[in-house]
Amino acid sequence: MTVSSPDLKEARYTWGADEFLFVEVDESMSLAANFKVMSIARKLSDAGLPGVVDICPANASLLVRFDPDVLPPSSLESTVRGIERELQNHNQQTLETRIIEVPVWYDDPFTAEVAQRFREGFHQEPDGTDLDYAAKVNGLKDAAEFIRRHHEQPWLVSMVGFVAGLPFLFQLVEREQQLQVPKYLSPRTDTPKLTVGHGGCFAAIYSVRGAGGYQMFGVAAAPIFDPAQSLADFKDFMVFFRPGDIVKFKPVTEEEYNAIQAQVEDGTYRYRQVPVTFDASKALSDPQAYNQELMEALNGI
Structure with a gap:
């Protein structure tokens, strides 16, 4: 199995009140799922998006806290989805x-x-x-x-x-x-x-x-x-x-x-x-x- 394996489907995006975006990469822990979580988290952090308060990667998901007065929810979701597509398309499989x-x-x-x-x-x-x-x-x-x-x-x-x-x-x-x-x-x-x-x-x-x-x-x-x-x-x-x-x-x-x-x-x-x-x-x-x-x-x- 690779990081771009068909076993890893598109992540599920849900909201927690007004300040949290929850990205569920998979329902269970695996190396491929956790690697994808860490890759999304690091690329989002490197993007320096104004309004992102905290990025919390977990075993098979990540939680993003943001300020909706600075960063519209739709813009945040669009950015994270873009990162996910980029990882899928380029099959990036290394992490420093x-x-x-x-x-x-x-x-x-x-x-x-x-x-x-x-x-x-x-x-x-x-x-x-x-x-x-x-x-x-x-x-x-x-x-x-x-x-x-x-x-x-x-x-x-x-x-x-x-x-x-x-x-x-x-x-x-x-x-x-x-x-x-x-x-x-x-x-x-x-x-x-x-x-x-x-x-x-x-x-x-x-x-x-x-x-x-x-x-x-x-x-x-x-x-x-x-x-x-x-x-x-x-x-x-x-x-x-x-x-x-x-x-x-x-x-x-x-x-x-x-x-x-x-x-x-x-x-x-x-x-x-x-x-x-x-x-x-x-x-x-x-x-x-x-x-x-x-x-x-x-x-x-």
């Missing part, structure tokens, strides 16, 4: 982005402690662990195999939101190889900050401590939301991730986690990242080979 290494302490004591507090009445298997359950429902041998499958292939940031700075991530593998895990039966009232979680086919990193229903597998070692912008990676914006980012999780030990925490504390930590041109046609036609190409770019820095 970056690949980022995200260190994770898997099977950590912080999420393990919280998971034990929310078993009975919250979880499908009260006597087990989230990692054991995830391995079981994916037909894997054990938690170690699940962790390996989780970090060995890259993930695409399909959207950022729900709470400030939280990325949703979609693994760049064939659909039949995607890890899928149901959410908790009932949401928890507590989730450790920087928990790496999973619900359905999506991974997420909880940017702040709070409620949550995703299965918990570990904690990221460095912040992804920095309101004080104290670290160099946040000098331009307090939210680290952007839609279209490629993430490669890297397992770290407790000692490595603590060393990163010390660098965060003294303000010297930097994420390993490198600019890449993401080619959706390659990712769709041969994910395994293209993932290796992406990871080689990261390993080369």
Whole structure:
């Protein structure tokens, strides 16, 4: 399937009150649908249309907030439809982005402690662990195999939101190889900050401590939301991730986690990242080979 595949029909355009245009590219998430969403969002942003207040891309749709006193609704819709036709006609399949290494302490004591507090009445298997359950429902041998499958292939940031700075991530593998895990039966009232979680086919990193229903597998070692912008990676914006980012999780030990925490504390930590041109046609036609190409770019820095 390519971005111009007949499986992706013309988007559906609807209105939310007087200030919002909702563009539904597809009813379900796919790499092709998400790539089209990101492409429309970036081209609309680059157009600098007076009256556009905010552009919020999601997994398979985007929401545009605008000022109707400056930009007539018909003009906005016409512009977005024109962008959609342009993408279809030119079959544009590349996106300038970056690949980022995200260190994770898997099977950590912080999420393990919280998971034990929310078993009975919250979880499908009260006597087990989230990692054991995830391995079981994916037909894997054990938690170690699940962790390996989780970090060995890259993930695409399909959207950022729900709470400030939280990325949703979609693994760049064939659909039949995607890890899928149901959410908790009932949401928890507590989730450790920087928990790496999973619900359905999506991974997420909880940017702040709070409620949550995703299965918990570990904690990221460095912040992804920095309101004080104290670290160099946040000098331009307090939210680290952007839609279209490629993430490669890297397992770290407790000692490595603590060393990163010390660098965060003294303000010297930097994420390993490198600019890449993401080619959706390659990712769709041969994910395994293209993932290796992406990871080689990261390993080369």
